[in-house]
Amino acid sequence: MRIELIDGGFIEIIENGVVEKVACMYDGTCTIHFYDNPPKTLNVGCSSYHSQYGIPVSEDGSKLFIGNWESEPGGFKKGLHAYDISTGTLLWRLDEGKIRHIFVYQKYLITLKANAALFKVDIDNGVVLEQIKSGSVENAYDLGFPYVFVDTVKGNLCVLDIECMSILKKYGSVYGSKIINPSNCISLVINDVALQGHTLTISGFEQERAVTTRDMSEYLATNKPFSRIIDTDFYAM
Numbered sequence: 001m002r003i004e005l006i007d008g009g010f011i012e013i014i015e016n017g018v019v020e021k022v023a024c025m026y027d028g029t030c031t032i033h034f035y036d037n038p039p040k041t042l043n044v045g046c047s048s049y050h051s052q053y054g055i056p057v058s059e060d061g062s063k064l065f066i067g068n069w070e071s072e073p074g075g076f077k078k079g080l081h082a083y084d085i086s087t088g089t090l091l092w093r094l095d096e097g098k099i100r101h102i103f104v105y106q107k108y109l110i111t112l113k114a115n116a117a118l119f120k121v122d123i124d125n126g127v128v129l130e131q132i133k134s135g136s137v138e139n140a141y142d143l144g145f146p147y148v149f150v151d152t153v154k155g156n157l158c159v160l161d162i163e164c165m166s167i168l169k170k171y172g173s174v175y176g177s178k179i180i181n182p183s184n185c186i187s188l189v190i191n192d193v194a195l196q197g198h199t200l201t202i203s204g205f206e207q208e209r210a211v212t213t214r215d216m217s218e219y220l221a222t223n224k225p226f227s228r229i230i231d232t233d234f235y236a237m
Contacts, residue, residue, distance in 0.1 A: 009024050009027075009046070012055060018059075019032055019033065026046060026048050028045045040086070047069070047070075049069060050067075053101055065102050065104065067081070080102070099112065105162075117132060118137060118140065120165055132165055137153060141193035145162075147168065156173060175188075190204040195234060199229055199234065200234050
């Protein structure tokens, strides 16, 4: 997924072989651009926060998925929604708010409700197949099927096997693991996680010293980018 901000909205680059991109405007409309068919515009109640997490489509280009945090004017409800792109019809809705991520697979979705749970949802009818509950989970990163990196489940940054919805690997907490936080920084934010071959890498920003002023410029200056390998033999159990 790649997001490009534009005036009044954003463009999400899809490139899945059927859909090239989705152009979303904060007035509530999304236009799906296909490679071989004319564009299709849907009224889905898109809000600005979607630019952080995207609005994905199914692999065959027939469905669009959106998570609304709040109910909005026009009858739009909070929760996870699936739309038929050809007709604009709402196919189903899962009544869960604050959907931060939606990962699309052939038969199901993996989606995260902030500070609550990670859901495995049937792509055709919206039925929750399985879930992993965690009051501290906020972000998820797709590592390529069937693995997803999440923070945190029972205090640990984890890799999940989403086929069986189980914890595959644990890397400890942000502030208790020398692998994740070797300098014992007082603040560490992970922005991206990547699995290449057998190597798992995290990247983001960390703060090494306490902030002694309310001046935001000094606060920002104390944060520096990092990238570090946390696993060199990912498939070893």
